[in-house]
Amino acid sequence: MEQVLVLIIILLSLASSGRCSDVYSRNDFPKGFVFGSAVSAFQWEGAVDEDGRMPSIWDTYVHSSDGPTGDIACDGYHKYKEDVRLMYNMGLDAFRLSISWPRLIPSGRGPVNPKGLRFYKDLIDELIRHGVEPHVTLYHNDLPQVLEDEYGGWIDKKIIDDFTAFADVCFREFGDKVKSWWTINDPNMLAWGGYDLGVFPPMHCSPPFGIGNCSRGNSSTEPYIALHNMLLAHASTARLYKQTYKDKQHGSVGITLFAYWMVPFTSSEEDKIATQRAKDFFLAWVLHPLVFGDYPDVMKRTAGERLPSFSKEESELVKGSSDFLGLIHYTAMYAAHLSTSIHAGDFNSDMNALLLPFGNSTLFKFDVLPWGLEGVLEYIKQNYGNPPVYILENGTPTNQHSSLNDIGRVEYLHAYIAAVLSSVRNGSDIRGYFQWSFMDLYEFIDPNYTYGLYYVNFSDPERARSPKTSALWYTALLQGSTVSSQKLKSLSVSSSPALSFQ
Template structure:
């Protein structure tokens, strides 16, 4: 962690939720995406419910609805209860599936009368890589010669694939529960969120073109193919072989079609070249199975490119990549109802200073370009029906701590009161199209005008 920080307090949403919701209302927001922390609600992973956690989420949901803001709720965002990790190695065990389903049952029962948009998992194509290949996310598992030198246990060659498999089975189990027990009465929708960077060939070389297609299958198809077709991509089956778990016929049946919508977290497009010499190695992890490299001038390890939300410091803004991503989802996966669950650009700050400088014209330009790309995709037939900015306010970022500030509102983390600071760009207004109107409108409202006209922006914060 660049700034050696933790997220014990972060932006202090727990104590400041009323003030935060009021800010959302003043901005004219109509939706807010957040996650329920499993350990906060059920500290031991199963069994007794924490009444303070239950009350907090009820308070937050009710406060949002009192202002006409619809909650979009993620059930699992990289926060497995420690007790389950200690009992059976957490996500490596199929025991996770039943415990996750029981936890989701509590959430649907307690909150489903008011929450109409559920997300089972956030980025299940990333946590397995960070936690079980690179060893940089908890529980920091990896194996030599891959990953972090700090790992004391793990197997980078197989564990990421096992974990993703169990996450998909857990997702399917939760969706089945919701559809069979709650959906008819509660009238909500349920889906999943995946990280969806886009990849382009760095050259016209056929091997590089094939490499770009290969990493799209490994990165996006790893989840989307089972969700849409019931099995992993053919190229993954071929390259990973026996290290890739197999779906039973029943597994495939339950996973296929287990979504009402697909959420995409998209930040950048990465140019790649073929690195097929990696496939000659008998000992490979996910990063070597993909067999691609990032060329100059943006040379860097692929694991960092996937595990961090890189910005103009590493990859320039490439809004056309969002259009190509949505075209791919439309053409290859049958144009499912799609929501952009995360999109944004941070200010990268020096961890040794507490100076607060919010001159974020770069963010204005970024959002404008990506919204224009989204508008074009919708006009071309993409079934995208929602857009969320990451994020409402600065928060603690995985891998970056407080050094990457994505917030439309800044937060002074050096102050115990965590004051909110109005950035140059405060909101981007986006009205998504209905059947008659395939246009997106956006307004940029600046601090110097303090003009908070009624708007319709969706935002995300943990």
């Protein structure tokens, strides 16, 4: 493998020394800019019923059908040392992980699980020993099922105190070594998909709105209530950190945003207005409260009393509560005006904009549209005071059973990292880029399509890892080589995913 990697680096280093949009190295980024990769606990750890861990809403969701589950996933719970070594060899500056709430506090509140606590301490220590900075997400959609059963999870304000207490344990136990905290992953997507459409855990929706199994929930109100409580839980957690831990630990707390970039489907005025409305509902739903302390006017007018309101105290708590913003971006979408709505009264119909894939993109194939990422970053810069931003997820899926020579992923990453550099040069305050995902993970939408730099053989009890071409390319970038799209076609490791580099 070393010889192959050296060859790759040489090829990349031969790229033109001139500067253009597709030729760059990590040295072109600001000093201190962080390059990393990411996983989530449920998709990576496995060991779902080991050492005191209890079920989460994600466990319940995947076990509701006859398909594959995350019970073993990548077996990261047992193989974390091997994986950290791979990160070290790649040259990652940082690694984004999440804490499994039901592993750390199995009952959702109360006693801490000592074996869960030991696992995360050992994982964080292992990262730091190898010079990899841990960025920790507190909540990646793995709410303890017991809290969902007790009071409905995010639709009840009780979750705010329970989440803050969970965060308190994490800050107290890990905060001496973790400086970058992310409270809640994808709150806008979790609220929309989990409480209106019913396609994500905990599968809440109500007829005629949802497209999932609408056996419980209220699509008219719950998406708004769930996100409102997520914002309050985030703000409560951020206040706790600032009041109790920041002076001692010197860290920061942020929240993430799932962000499509949206462009009008046609040049009609209606589609242009619908595009702005979609941005207000999907992006400003989170950004407006964080920056201005309240929801956008269009949301308040449209949803009316179904949209919770912030008290003066809550508004002040949420406003300015995020030290930085984590951006999750994969692709761009068209937005089209819906002239008539069959059903009125849920988030989807309130938004009144149809989101359509751009170009040839599908759920499992993304066109390379780096201008979409630039569009989101510029929009945030212009409308929300240019906050510090980390790109926390960006990547593209490929068939998990296809070739290790994932040249399409390399082309995608090359173009999007170039877009990040372009946005930096245009004045966006971007602090880091995290590729999704470090290795093939358990993917609940379709396990056949994965995002990893490393192939994981899920048929092998040992879950063997093998580098793809994208892993070698990212390694070369991280080691300072100049990369150019002209050299992408030169890259190849194997045509067979069965090949293992040991």
